[in-house]
Amino acid sequence: MILFDGVLALLIVVLAWRCVTAGDLYLGIVVFIVMGLMLALSWARLDAPDLALAEAAIGAGLLGVLLLSTWRALPGHRRQDRDHPPARKAVRWLAGVASVAFGLVMAALLHALQPDEDAAGALALGRLTEAGVEQPVTAVLLNFRSYDTLLEMGVLLMALIGALLARTPLAPYGAATDDGTDSPLIPVLATTFTPLLLLVGAFLVWAGAYGPGGAFQGGAVLGGAGVVLVLCNRLQGAPEAGILLRLLLVLGVKVFILAGLLMLPLEGAFMAYPPGLTYPIMIAIEFCLATSIAVSLLLLFTGTHGVRVPER
Amino acid sequence: MTGLAVLAALALVIFFGLGLLRIHLGPTDADRILSIQLSGTTTVAILLLLSVIVDMPALLYVALIFVLFAAVIAIAFVRNPKGGA
Structure with a gap:
């Protein structure tokens, strides 16, 4: 299962990378939809079927359809987004490095977080019988x-x-x-x-x-x-x-x-x-x-x- | 049984990665929309296997949603919402 999770994580990173760097609008949309599929799988692996459902219905499904329809409605389905030339190399590197640094700091902080004994989640689970569902x-x-x-x-x-x-x-x-x-x-x-x-x-x-x-x-x-x-x-x-x-x-x-x-x-x-x-x-x-x-x-x-x- | 299912899921996720080559290579828009459909079918298969492996029947609902929205995405690809073409 570790191997499965590894391939899943690798594919998500590759897809995210392609989605951002695709020069072609349509290619970006296609990669975005496929990334939604992989994200739903990863939520399923993280024991969060509710989020997998939301990702499937809203992220990959409805949003994908909206993006595709928007692309169809563009005059002549423009191949390239020529109005916005790509940013300069230095800017792109800066954005990339900053994103990676932010991700690493967040991962470290979240990993260090220990849930309290009487945290809201534990309280809610303890009183579930009163909730009616x-x-x-x-x-x-x-x-x-x-x-x-x-x-x-x-x-x-x-x-x-x-x-x-x-x-x-x-x-x-x-x-x-x-x-x-x-x-x-x-x-x-x-x-x-x-x-x-x-x-x-x-x-x-x-x-x-x-x-x-x-x-x-x-x-x-x-x-x-x-x-x-x-x-x-x-x-x-x-x-x-x-x-x-x-x-x-x-x-x-x-x-x-x-x-x-x-x-x-x-x-x-x-x-x-x-x-x-x-x-x-x-x-x-x-x-x-x-x-x-x-x-x-x-x-x-x-x-x-x-x-x-x-x-x- | 579970071991076999895990192996199958692993194989499917690798095939998913190979299917991405078609998205990368294209060359036409229709090739790419078909590879979305392929990825969707593979994802549904993986979800069905996962629901057995981790014993989480709710993943079947996720698979059901993907099956339905795959058709909606195909419709969105061929229809122009603005009309008049």
Whole structure:
């Protein structure tokens, strides 16, 4: 197994090196996606299946698709990024040496770190039975540390608003096409893979209560279903968001806050859930969060304020 | 049994490295997208083996996600989101 880990680590370093030094935009994107595969494997080897799931769905999957689509949308798929000439050799060496030094210092510091007996992680694991779900990561995200997750949802919403204000849409209000090769596979892929992605996404959200999975991973897969629909022309960007879409966008934050406030008179603290009801409340919150995450990611992909079904 | 699985995983990760040559050499964009698909399939195989080796069934979910997103990446390669080409 040591040999396996060694080859894995070597491949990741080589891929990272190629990803940064590739002169060709497309080559850089391809190497980035492949590096995502290797990173997911390394998280699996580090006993962190939750992170492997997140890396697979967001890092390699959705982000790879976004980068590829951006490259497709560039005028004439520019081979080289000529607007930005490579930095001077001295600068590159300086950046390389500084990065390696930073990595070594961080590795030394983290290696020297010894966890305390009564650290937060040990406390949370010890009181897992009170959390309502069996999975430690979900328990921390949605119960012990729910404030933080609520604010993260706010951050995602702000990121979406900022991105929509700042960038030009990737999928403007026209239909997606493929250059000349009008493949008959596209409708088949759309009708086969969208339901599969929706099913697996919903399953991952639900699985978060028992094992690895959860709102973020599941939401990313659900968002992937929306991306397939956009690319296969079953959905397209719209300049305005309908009221339903806006409601879905804020659903997660709204339900999270409401659940916290409604229990306030019962439990005497914001976001404290009554013992018997913890599980249903957390599952409901989790599905609402996943829906909002999926819609946010889809709009981040299209770069438009809304999406609509194209007229036929 | 586990020893055999470890050997197979090791062989697969080495093949993965050899598959990277196709990404490096190219020469066309389609070659490179196909080598992503190859790497994805290899990764799925490694994950399936790892889930047996370290007894972590959750790795099957990761494999499932990779299978699904491999198709999405192939679609993203052939479709122009902007339209009009």
